[in-house]
Amino acid sequence: MNTASKLGAYAVGLAVVFGGALGVGNAFGEGTPAPAPPSHGSAHTTPTQAGAKPQDDTPGGLQVSQNGYTLNPLTTVKTGEPTDFRFTVTGPDGKPVTDYQVQHDKKLHFIVVSRDLATFQHLHPEQAGDGVWSVKLTLDAPGAYRAFADFAPAGGSGLTLGMDVPVAGEYAPRALPAVSRTAQVDGYTVTLTGDLVPGQASKLTLSVSKDGKPVTDLQPYLGAYGHLVALRAGDLAYLHVHPEESDKAGPEITFYAEVPSGGDYRLFLDFQHAGKVRTADFTARAGAGQPKPAAEPSVSPSHGDDHKH
Incomplete structure (x- = not known):
């Protein structure tokens, strides 16, 4: 399958719900949230095979x-x-x-x-x-x-x-990074717009730039121009989203996603440029009374194809 066909497989506004059954949304954007995108077979809903128990409302990733x-x-x-x-x-x-x-x-x-x-x-x-x-x-x-x-x-x-x-070994946990709308990784700057709003589905947009110039030639990675994983702080409930369909290779990558509750989340964006995959990370807070994001961007090391942060 060629790249255009792969990218076309992602319908506009793909949304993935924690655990599939919670049906509550996230939003990155103040004001009226965007409507929830249509559901898809690749969403993280549990199998409904003969003899299987009905799907519950447990967020993804919490169960072995x-x-x-x-x-x-x-x-x-x-x-x-x-x-x-x-x-x-x-x-x-x-x-x-x-x-x-x-x-x-x-x-x-x-x-x-x-x-x-x-x-x-x-x-x-x-x-x-x-x-x-x-x-x-x-x-x-x-x-x-x-x-x-x-x-x-x-x-x-x-x-x-x-x-x-x-x-095994002596372990000293680190504090969660401050809420921020900007991340830097390997000379790239990624800017996040919008706010997580539990109970509503709306979009978030991530914009990639390098040396102050928008990146408009992102390369497909895993069949899309961006790949996003979100984890809820505290219990690590898992959310996996992909961007809406677009023929533009940057600088903006738009996602639709849903979160089940207020609180802090870590977002990890994988994107590929100049033949290398990099990961930008953010801390975002869902719910009312969100603090003003920190002005200083977080800094991430460079990443490879099977990359780590």
Whole structure:
């Protein structure tokens, strides 16, 4: 499939809901929020197969097992040591799932974050014929980490399972970065407009510039010009969104997303330019009485294809 076809697969205003069933929105933009975009098969709703329990209102990523599917780690991780991290997803029959739908160019997306939301990695594991997934994973500091498997089994809808990945050693959690509308990474500046509003669906826009000039030649990454993951501080409820359809390669990338509650969220935007994927990160607050965002931008290191922050 060519790039234009891939990008065309994303209908205008794609929205993804925490856990699929909460049905409450996010907004990035003051005033009247935009209408909720139509739902899609790639949204993170739980499978509705014969014998499966009805979908509940638990946000995505909070459960290691849901609707008969279970995430199973097979490897432990040591501080600073590259690890061939292996895991399976077992299905309702108790056997490893081997058949997956391709979503956003991959059969499974694997997100690893520290519990304090200071580090972020978006990885793409390889699947063996026996249903075992493996990926090179390095965690540079001891502490508590959370891993998310984002996938859709063949014949089912997409869902996100989460599991803890502990790394032994002395651990000092870091404070959540201040709310900000600007992030800098590898010489790029990314500006966020709008405000998260629980209970409403509306858009957020991220604009990419370099050396003070708008970037208008972004390159597709995972079938789109941007890829966004949002995590709720405190419990790490998971939200995965993609931008609305556009034939413009920047500087603006527009998303529709929904959040289930007020509070602080961490947003991680992956974008590709000049052949390299970079990640810009923000702290955003949903709800009334939001503080004025910090004037100073956050600074992120550079990232590779399977990148980390």
